[in-house]
Amino acid sequence: MNAPVQPAPPPAAPAASATGAAGPDDVAAPASTGPQQDEARFVAWLRRVAPYIHAFRGKTFVVAVPGELIQAGWLNPLVQDLSLLHAMGMRIVLVHGSRPQVNEQLRLRGVQAHYAEGLRITDPVALECAKEASGEIRLDLEAAFSQGLPNTPMAHSAVRVVSGNLVTARPVGIVDGVDYQQTGLVRKIDVQTIRFALNSGAMVLLSPLGYSPTGEAFNLSMEDVAASTAIALDADKLIVLAETGGVFDVDGTLRREVSEAEAKELLAAGTLPEEMAFTLRHALRACEGGVARAHIIPYGLDGSVLLELFQHDGVGTMLVEETLEALREAGPDDVGGLLALLRPLEDDGTLVRRDRGLIEREIGNFTVIEHDGVIFGCAALYAFPRDGIGEMAALAVNPLVQGRGDGERLLQRIEQRARAAGLKRLFVLTTRTMHWFLKRGFVLASVDQLPGQRRGLYNWQRKSLVLIKQL
Ligand SMILES: CC(C)(COP(=O)(O)OP(=O)(O)OC[C@H]1O[C@@H](n2cnc3c(N)ncnc32)[C@H](O)[C@@H]1OP(=O)(O)O)[C@@H](O)C(=O)NCCC(=O)NCCS
Missing domain, CATH: 3.40.1160.10 (Acetylglutamate kinase-like)
Structure with a gap:
């Protein structure tokens, strides 16, 4: 037993x-x-x-x-x-x-x-x-x-x-x-x-x-x-x-x-x-x-x-509990839906632009919320196993359904996935959503605390804030 x-x-x-x-x-x-x-x-x-x-x-x-x-x-x-x-x-x-x-x-x-x-x-x-x-x-x-x-x-x-x-x-x-x-x-x-x-x-x-x-x-x-x-x-x-x-x-x-x-x-x-x-x-x-x-x-x-x-x-x-909306890992058929969700947020500068090819290649990193075949929310996890840390990126919820806890559910699922991958911490880079993350247990950190691989890609012009959460 x-x-x-x-x-x-x-x-x-x-x-x-x-x-x-x-x-x-x-x-x-x-x-x-x-x-x-x-x-x-x-x-x-x-x-x-x-x-x-x-x-x-x-x-x-x-x-x-x-x-x-x-x-x-x-x-x-x-x-x-x-x-x-x-x-x-x-x-x-x-x-x-x-x-x-x-x-x-x-x-x-x-x-x-x-x-x-x-x-x-x-x-x-x-x-x-x-x-x-x-x-x-x-x-x-x-x-x-x-x-x-x-x-x-x-x-x-x-x-x-x-x-x-x-x-x-x-x-x-x-x-x-x-x-x-x-x-x-x-x-x-x-x-x-x-x-x-x-x-x-x-x-x-x-x-x-x-x-x-x-x-x-x-x-x-x-x-x-x-x-x-x-x-x-x-x-x-x-x-x-x-x-x-x-x-x-x-x-x-x-x-x-x-x-x-x-x-x-x-x-x-x-x-x-x-x-x-x-x-x-x-x-x-x-x-x-x-x-x-x-x-x-x-x-x-x-x-x-x-x-x-x-x-x-x-x-x-x-x-x-999972509600009737399906919270699941993304598959190749979701690329179109993801692009439709992310484009407006990329256009207004909230999210970094990802082209179709990149999303196709990295589709396995995404978790989505789907309702009746429509993608209403997404987030992606990028693991840095050597540093025991993961990045949650591309968190987005369709404005029509924001404020109903979908963002929170996506975060929880990404945390679950990160824990299952043996990661101890999760970080996000954000320019406008700091308070949402602070309220959910993230704390402000510095670029130096990013894993080496990710630090090299940090966009100093965008000046995103780094927030880290212990899992
Ligand atoms: C951030 C986001 C994913 C939250 O999704 P959501 O489904 O509305 O989240 P929840 O329902 O779990 O949480 C809603 C709460 O967050 C608050 N909130 C939403 N956006 C916020 C922001 N930018 N800063 C602080 N709080 C925010 C809402 O006011 C609401 O607060 P309340 O519960 O006290 O009323 C969604 O607002 C979004 O897609 N924003 C645009 C993309 C974005 O900023 N992504 C993060 C990039 S790092």
């Missing part, structure tokens, strides 16, 4: 995790150099986190908490972190799982668990076990969110947790001759009631159980409930805490960012371990259903939710 993240033992005391509000780069306690420097670092850290707090306030996050996390003793630190997010104005729907707890209940009754195609077959005994397990977990979670002892991160937290019959289910039924009995799938989420609860400042807690109009209960998978809820609420993020902690390449490298197309390829290749594939499939479904971001992060890492949200690189895998 290529999942290098092994859950570490949870911290001994609940309070111990609280100060680890963000990750090593940002908050690791510095080698103590005196109270003044410690204070300066603290202030600098808090300010660095501020943009994320502003960006996430009022946003809806669906967080999936597997039963394994609870079994491994990570519940308390997670509850503290979620309370903190709640206090910062994030709207949280928590979906818990119960797989190991159901298995434990079955074991206590001396009953064997039955699965088919990785899905539990829920007979009446298993359903009883699922109800008991969910009931217990729900009570434990409610108790954990009710903590408020002074000198703990939960002091003054006062989180209200609302749960209820908010998930309608339907039976999986009989598939390939296997009767899944009381195993179900989500049919509908009570969006109105969940929104009402979130608007009133409460956190919503959903169990992996659903009810049918016939009055029966069905055992559901946590991932199904979480993805369906995220889609129904049009949530900003789905965050799945998982033992695997992300998607890993065969060589064990963590994929920090995966596009929908890449996720589909990975799943089609069939090389991912079963659990990872299961989680990714649901994350992909959420993105396809309109959820902007789905994160798969390790539960065995203290503060992993905070690290993922408040650090640029995060600690898990982020799956990025």
Whole structure:
């Protein structure tokens, strides 16, 4: 199994995790150099986190908490972190799982668990076990969110947790001759009631159980409930805490960012371990259903939710939604469309002129946004592998559709391509768009910082500004 993240033992005391509000780069306690420097670092850290707090306030996050996390003793630190997010104005729907707890209940009754195609077959005994397990977990979670002892991160937290019959289910039924009995799938989420609860400042807690109009209960998978809820609420993020902690390449490298197309390829290749594939499939479904971001992060890492949200690189895998417009690498047929898009910007001096022959030769460097056969946006990546840096050039979005995030999506894709090529930094040369890049993490640099090959070609008359971003 290529999942290098092994859950570490949870911290001994609940309070111990609280100060680890963000990750090593940002908050690791510095080698103590005196109270003044410690204070300066603290202030600098808090300010660095501020943009994320502003960006996430009022946003809806669906967080999936597997039963394994609870079994491994990570519940308390997670509850503290979620309370903190709640206090910062994030709207949280928590979906818990119960797989190991159901298995434990079955074991206590001396009953064997039955699965088919990785899905539990829920007979009446298993359903009883699922109800008991969910009931217990729900009570434990409610108790954990009710903590408020002074000198703990939960002091003054006062989180209200609302749960209820908010998930309608339907039976999986009989598939390939296997009767899944009381195993179900989500049919509908009570969006109105969940929104009402979130608007009133409460956190919503959903169990992996659903009810049918016939009055029966069905055992559901946590991932199904979480993805369906995220889609129904049009949530900003789905965050799945998982033992695997992300998607890993065969060589064990963590994929920090995966596009929908890449996720589909990975799943089609069939090389991912079963659990990872299961989680990714649901994350992909959420993105396809309109959820902007789905994160798969390790539960065995203290503060992993905070690290993922408040650090640029995060600690898990982020799956990025692609809209119906196709964002893809360019091919020879796109040359005409690219010329039509770039010409006006070249004519007014915004972009450097590229003739047809050059675009034809370098077509593989381009990424395009196409809608109904028309190219609406483009950007190109030129790699300088020896210097570990790449250039993003020819970034352009048709004026008719500017301001809708296409520029940002192109930048993200070029960053993805650069990372995949092992590059550590990205630079741009610009005469008029400096602020757009500054807002997206680029910093001003000098011509000397360009790779040697590129420096020689720098046009001193054009006097473009050099901006560099760490990837
Ligand atoms: C720069 C460009 C690619 C952005 O594309 P886009 O799809 O509009 O980008 P997004 O929707 O992701 O971002 C829009 C935001 O950028 C801002 N923006 C657009 N052009 C800008 C500029 N030249 N300077 C600063 N901000 C700019 C918009 O005002 C908008 O801000 P808001 O979100 O606060 O309203 C597009 O404006 C363009 O094609 N410009 C002409 C070509 C160009 O300058 N390319 C860069 C050459 S180095």
